Amino acid sequence: EADIYQTPRYLVIGTGKKITLECSQTMGHDKMYWYQQDPGMELHLIHYSYGVNSTEKGDLSSESTVSRIRTEHFPLTLESARPSHTSQYLCASSESGRAVSQPQHFGDGTRLSIL
Amino acid sequence: SQQGEEDPQALSIQEGENATMNCSYKTSINNLQWYRQNSGRGLVHLILIRSNEREKHSGRLRVTLDTSKKSSSLLITASRAADTASYFCATDFTGANSKLTFGKGITLSVRP
Numbered sequence: 474e475a476d477i478y479q480t481p482r483y484l485v486i487g488t489g490k491k492i493t494l495e496c497s498q499t500m501g502h503d504k505m506y507w508y509q510q511d512p513g514m515e516l517h518l519i520h521y522s523y524g525v526n527s528t529e530k531g532d533l534s535s536e537s538t539v540s541r542i543r544t545e546h547f548p549l550t551l552e553s554a555r556p557s558h559t560s561q562y563l564c565a566s567s568e569s570g571r572a573v574s575q576p577q578h579f580g581d582g583t584r585l586s587i588l
Numbered sequence: 589s590q591q592g593e594e595d596p597q598a599l600s601i602q603e604g605e606n607a608t609m610n611c612s613y614k615t616s617i618n619n620l621q622w623y624r625q626n627s628g629r630g631l632v633h634l635i636l637i638r639s640n641e642r643e644k645h646s647g648r649l650r651v652t653l654d655t656s657k658k659s660s661s662l663l664i665t666a667s668r669a670a671d672t673a674s675y676f677c678a679t680d681f682t683g684a685n686s687k688l689t690f691g692k693g694i695t696l697s698v699r700p
Contacts, residue, residue: 479630508690563630565630572685574680576636579632581630584628
């Protein structure tokens with residue numbers, strides 16, 4: 474099993490609240506990713522980071538923001554949650570040092586419901 | 589869209605049978621990866637095949653890649669009930685800066 478952890482696993486919260494989804498990995502990976510996945514659907518990349526103080530937006534536009542102050546930690550924040558943010562959010566990490574992608578290790582996700 | 593497209597969308601087989609799943613894509617790739625996702629869990633990496641490889645094996649898994657047809661297949665032999673899951677192909681497109689693009693997945697049900 475990969476050593477990447479997401480908390481909380483489930484979150485039900487009201488509209489307008491500020492939310493932070495936590496993601497930590499103990500593998501020393503430089504590359505980390507956030508994906509959004511609706512039930513039975515594909516994963517969409519919303520943010521990624523290739524190292525400390527490096528963050529980029531993914532292919533799917535998202536109102537969320539991320540930070541990468543420490544190698545092992547890659548939190549995602551929604552300043553004001555809306556029902557359209559209801560989804561599953563998956564965090565992943567992979568080794569770096571090469572030009573092509575390496576296998577990604579995933580956390581078990583946070584299932585977010587905004588009322 | 590550049591994403592890989594899996595086929596079929598859903599597959600139901602009897603335990604002990606083989607399961608074959610296909611993935612097609614549109615542009616050149618560095619590599620192609622297959623992942624499994626159990627219900628309510630994250631994805632688990634199964635196998636990576638590079639663009640200069642044609643076939644790879646891992647236990648009961650066999651993956652092929654045909655870059656001329658831009659397609660890949662995942663074969664699970666002697667399936668078990670525990671193989672019930674969704675399977676995704678993910679492509680590392682040339683020039684994508686090592687990001688992966690995931691398909692919509694195949695739901696595999698293995699009946700005991």
